[in-house]
Amino acid sequence: MVTSETTLLPDPAMPGAVNPSDEPPEPADVRRALGRVRAGESIDLDDATVLLGVRGEDLAALCTYAGRVRDAGLEAEGRAGQISYSRKVFIPLTRLCRDRCHYCTFVTVPGKLARAGQGMYLEMDEVLDIARRGAEMGCKEALFTLGDRPEDRWPEARAWLDDHGYTSTLDYVRAASIRVLEETGLLPHLNPGVMSSDEMAWLKPVAPSMGMMLETTARRLFTDKGNAHYGSPDKDPEIRKQVLIDAGKNSVPFTTGILVGIGENRAERADSLFEMAKVHNDFGHLQEVIVQNFRAKPDTAMRGTADAEFDEFLAAVAVARLVLGPHIRIQAPPNLVSPEECAALVGAGVDDWGGVSPLTPDHVNPERPWPNLDALAEITAGTGYVLTERVAAQPRYVLTGEPWIDDRISAHVRALADPETGLAVEVHPVGMPWHDNAEPAATLTGTTQVR
């Protein structure tokens, strides 16, 4: 047999969500696992692995139980029947990246940007223009999603940062976040890939929430040639697990999640869910867990891999709800499935649609436009729930404030959030000064400071 040693491309026949090692579960195992779920008992890794493979009536039953857990969680928070979303703009600060994930169409290279007449990074004016136009449309979140540490790989990125007076990509993220807060009032949610504990501590005063998808704990997808994360140093699950721990230690309201259908098997998918449950149990910082389905992109190495099969994805949502429990929001993006499938996701325990933009595309899935907000409200209403706007940080963290929300950004958050519910209020954000010390809060509320 002739094999190519040089290509990173996976075998085009490589299956998507249904991994070759995934046999249909044994009926006796399914009965036992579903019995535990029905009785409200906790499930272990083996049960979860079995449940990730159920179909038909068993899947319908699994979804019903997961939906009940979600309902109990919303009720406990005093917001029964609400499914949240964040009205946001997407700010792709840079599409250069030191990684090369085989599913990613977002990532590009300096030569391509130069040929298209585009800069290596968005200029500050471009960032502020997007945020300003978003504010006019009532958006309250500025999602900074970007490539990981491109300056480590690309001299062109390093040169751009040097020319503009930034020491690193994250230094630019911080500066841009401050300008967005000061000039538009939108709340930054930072999704710049792997961050160190010190970097998170340094970014925390400029953003009420941050995130990084765990993606998967399957290390072989990183170590073995041809797999989705081969050649992407920031996708080593050991490193990503440490980011989740460091976010917890720094009390950062954190968004993470799994990408379903990138070559992981069910046992690995279950392991990823338990890993997130464990770290949340230690720190309580996981504000939402995204269960995102892989969608093949024509210009990527995984173009020949099948999209995540919907039932496989639906089971992943339901099992995520059962493993993570009632108090974490389970988020699925409404633009990666059909409206009918969105309704099924609600049936499986979803209670958050994530960021939805009336202005900017989902640059990670550019071929999948978001439903407009009226359509999303209608889809949600059709399932018996009410679409409710939140801000970037989930209500529980907004309402608790310290230690989750740094003093330096708490006035910005309070300007957009209802003090009773922690959800979004119907305002158009306006810029407010940002100070690099924790004192001005008293001044903002008009309290006289005695020195």
Ligand SMILES: O=c1nc2n(C[C@H](O)[C@H](O)[C@H](O)CO)c3cc(O)ccc3cc-2c(=O)[nH]1
């Ligand atoms: O529009 C998107 N928003 C993505 N978001 C943002 C999300 O939709 C919400 O805006 C935030 O999570 C705020 O709650 C992510 C946030 C993360 O922290 C980690 C990963 C993602 C992934 C996406 C994505 O692919 N597309």
Ligand SMILES: C[C@H]1O[C@@H](n2cnc3c(N)ncnc32)[C@H](O)[C@@H]1O
């Ligand atoms: C921002 C997040 O988007 C997800 N992501 C990246 N590429 C794809 C794709 N082809 N399909 C679905 N999700 C994707 C990854 O999980 C990343 O962390």
Ligand code: MET
């Ligand atoms: C566009 S991908 C999202 C941010 C980061 N590069 C990551 O993969 O985690």
Ligand code: SF4
């Ligand atoms: S998914 Fe993120 S880390 Fe991977 S190549 Fe794309 S931008 Fe880089």
